[in-house]
Amino acid sequence: MQTPGLVDSALALLVRDLKLGYRRLGELANPLVFFLVVATLFPLATSPEKELLMEIGPGIVWVAALLSSVLALDTLYRSDMDDGTLEQMALSPQPLAWLLLIKTIAHWLVSGLPLVILAPLVAQAFFLPADAMPAMVASLALGTPTLSLIGSIGAALTAGLRRGGALVAMLVLPLSMPILIFGARATDLAMDGLDVTGPLNLLAAIMFLALSLGPIAAAAAIRVSLD
Amino acid sequence: MKFTESSFKGRNLTLWRGDRCLFQNLGFTLGNSEWMHVMGGNGSGKTTLLRVLCGLSMAESGDILWNDRRIDRSRFDYHSSMIYMGHLEGLKGDMNPEENLRFHYQLRDKQAGERIEMAIERMGLQRCRTLSCRYLSAGQRRRAALARFLVSQATLWILDEPFANLDVKGRELVEEIVSEHLEKGGMAILAAHHDMQISSGTEVPVELS
Numbered sequence: 001m002q003t004p005g006l007v008d009s010a011l012a013l014l015v016r017d018l019k020l021g022y023r024r025l026g027e028l029a030n031p032l033v034f035f036l037v038v039a040t041l042f043p044l045a046t047s048p049e050k051e052l053l054m055e056i057g058p059g060i061v062w063v064a065a066l067l068s069s070v071l072a073l074d075t076l077y078r079s080d081m082d083d084g085t086l087e088q089m090a091l092s093p094q095p096l097a098w099l100l101l102i103k104t105i106a107h108w109l110v111s112g113l114p115l116v117i118l119a120p121l122v123a124q125a126f127f128l129p130a131d132a133m134p135a136m137v138a139s140l141a142l143g144t145p146t147l148s149l150i151g152s153i154g155a156a157l158t159a160g161l162r163r164g165g166a167l168v169a170m171l172v173l174p175l176s177m178p179i180l181i182f183g184a185r186a187t188d189l190a191m192d193g194l195d196v197t198g199p200l201n202l203l204a205a206i207m208f209l210a211l212s213l214g215p216i217a218a219a220a221a222i223r224v225s226l227d
Numbered sequence: 228m229k230f231t232e233s234s235f236k237g238r239n240l241t242l243w244r245g246d247r248c249l250f251q252n253l254g255f256t257l258g259n260s261e262w263m264h265v266m267g268g269n270g271s272g273k274t275t276l277l278r279v280l281c282g283l284s285m286a287e288s289g290d291i292l293w294n295d296r297r298i299d300r301s302r303f304d305y306h307s308s309m310i311y312m313g314h315l316e317g318l319k320g321d322m323n324p325e326e327n328l329r330f331h332y333q334l335r336d337k338q339a340g341e342r343i344e345m346a347i348e349r350m351g352l353q354r355c356r357t358l359s360c361r362y363l364s365a366g367q368r369r370r371a372a373l374a375r376f377l378v379s380q381a382t383l384w385i386l387d388e389p390f391a392n393l394d395v396k397g398r399e400l401v402e403e404i405v406s407e408h409l410e411k412g413g414m415a416i417l418a419a420h421h422d423m424q425i426s427s428g429t430e431v432p433v434e435l436s
Contacts, residue, residue, distance in 0.1 A: 001380045002337040003307060012333035016322075023321045084315025091281060092334040093307040099334075227284045 009094045010102045017106035027075060028110050035068035035115055039122045050127050057126030058136060058187035062143075062180050064122070065115050069144060070169050070176075072111035073151040076103065077159040081225070086159070090226055097219035104152040104215070105145075112144035128191070135190030135200075142203040143183040149210035150175050156218040160225035179206060230382045230412035233294055233308065234258055240289035242272070242279060249275055250435060253289070257383075260428045262405070262415040267435030273418040274314065276435065277387050280416060281311045293383075307335075309383040314391075316372035320361035324352050324371035327360060331375055339378050346377035350400070365392040377404060384408060384415040402426070 004012070021028055042060045043053060080086040080103075089099050119140050120133055128136065154171040158164030186199040240253040249272030257263055265273050278284040280291060282298050282305065291298045298305040318327045325347060332339035347356055350370045355363055360371060369392045376384060389401045402424050405415050409428030417423060 001307070001335075003335065004333060004337050008337070009334045012330060016319075016330050020319060020321050079319075082315075083319060084313065084317035085319055087283060087313065087315060088311075088317040088331065089334065090283065091306055091309070091311055093303050094334050 003093050006094070006098055009092075010098070013099060013102045014106050017103060018109065021106070021110040031068040031072035031111055032114050032118060034071055035064050035118065036122065038064040038067060040125070043125075053126045054128065054191070057123060057128050058132075058191070059184045060126065061119055061122055061136065061140075061187075062184045065119065065140060065144060066147060066173070066176055066180055068115060069112060069147040069151060070172055072107070073155045073168050073172070074165055075111075076107050076152060076155040077222070078155075078164075081159045086222065087226055090222065095219075096222060097215040100152060100156070100218045100222065101211075101215035104148050104218070107152075108145050108148040112148050115144055116140045128187070131193075132187055132190035135196045136187040138196075138200055139183040139186040139203060142200060142207055143179045146179050146203070146207045146210045147172075147176055149207075149214035152218045153214055153221055156221035156225060158225075159222060179203065182206075228380070228411060230259060232259055232412075233382050233414070234292075235383055235414060236290075236292040236295070237280070238290045238292070240276075240279065240286045240291070242275065242284075242286045244272070244275065253433070255431060255433060257414050257416070257431060259412040259414065260409050261431055262409055262417060262425060262428050263431045263433055264423065265416065265418040265433050265435065266420060268420060271435040273420075273435060274387055276433075277311075277313070277385055277416065277418055281309070281385055282306070308381050309385060310376060310379045310381040311385040311387075312372050312375070312389065313387045316360075316368050318360040318368055318371055321359055323355075323357050323359055324363070324374065325356050327371060328374055328378065332378060336378075336380065342378045343374075346374040349377055350374040351396075366394060366397060369393055370397060373401065373404075376408075382413055384413065386415065387418045389417060390419060390421075 039060055042056065046052060077086060090096050116137060120137060123133060123136055151172050154168045157171065158167050161167065182199040182202045186196045189196045189199065235257040237253060237255045241251045242249045255263060265276060267273050275284060279286045293301065293305040293308065325343065328343050328346065332343065347353060350373060352370055352374065355367055360368055363371065373389065390398050393401065406426045408415060409425065
């Protein structure tokens with residue numbers, strides 16, 4: 001018997017999760033539609049004036065992205081937990097933290113990446129100037145993986161509960177605040193024509209921190225949930 | 228193929244659930260060609276004991292040793308040599324039995340390829356191999372999960388109520404493949420509240436009350 005290496009197992013799991021995602025496209029589309037709807041609610045509730053929308057635009061895009069990523073978390077471990085495949089993964093010779101990291105990456109590819117791609121569209125509706133667009137996309141590209149990684153810990157902790165939805169939000173949202181602050185700040189600075197490397201570097205630093213420690217915490221949480 | 232000499236031991240295992248003691252100072256030794264029959268009525272803790280033996284749950288005290296090393300210290304060795312099936316089949320509803328089986332072994336064994344074909348045939352799943360598991364009957368799902376054991380080259384098999392949802396032929400098939408496994412020097416732990424006709428190997432009964 002020859003145990004597959006880390007790369008082989010990662011590819012297999014990535015392909016599986018993307019395939020399953022493709023077979024459940026409707027479920028994946030929900031958080032994206034939610035993102036668009038939340039973002040359009042703000043002009044309706046405040047006022048459609050250009051100056052105001054420009055002012056609050058970056059913040060709204062970020063809050064909507066954050067809420068949509070929390071909403072998407074429920075699909076991360078729930079189905080694997082319910083049908084027992086997560087239990088089988090925990091009993092495989094592969095390191096659980098590694099498998100969960102790959103699952104989180106697959107989850108980001110189907111829930112976070114589409115947000116990054118859709119965001120310019122929403123930003124356009126908020127009259128965001130074209131030269132601030134790259135900064136906003138970059139901040140989302142660096143921030144949404146972190147949201148998925150932090151969310152993965154919350155989802156792992158609540159995977160064993162029947163109704164974990166609201167609890168995940170309460171666990172994850174406070175931890176996501178730094179990302180929200182630096183993410184929205186980067187776009188703000190770009191709109192004023194200032195240098196954005198500061199907040200972007202910080203976002204990248206947080207992402208690498210979450211990348212290195214998040215899966216370990218998630219694996220410990222999953223083991224508790226499986227007990 | 229013969230299995231190399233291995234041993235699986237439990238020492239002083241104790242577990243409480245709430246104010247109820249499921250087992251106390253439970254000890255056992257399992258060697259090649261031996262199988263443990265975990266007996267007990269509903270709610271006596273059979274499933275919990277099996278999950279503890281897998282390493283999914285933790286006992287309050289006591290050690291579980293695979294080849295004289297604690298399983299929580301040698302997870303890779305232990306999990307490379309065992310295979311488990313619980314109440315949940317571990318099948319994705321959106322994938323067919325073959326895809327499920329392939330994925331299971333993509334994490335475990337590179338050379339499982341041709342054995343998968345054989346396992347599907349022997350479990351009688353040829354007709355539903357391209358159907359999503361969601362559309363299979365409970366018995367067929369059970370067979371799809373059991374096909375993993377035919378592909379496996381793990382020494383220790385842990386099966387929780389393997390007969391659930393199976394027809395008479397399915398039951399005989401399970402008894403047959405477990406017997407074959409024991410003949411080759413494998414070990415098995417079976418939880419069932421009824422008799423089993425395992426034709427080879429030595430039975431090690433464990434009664435939970």
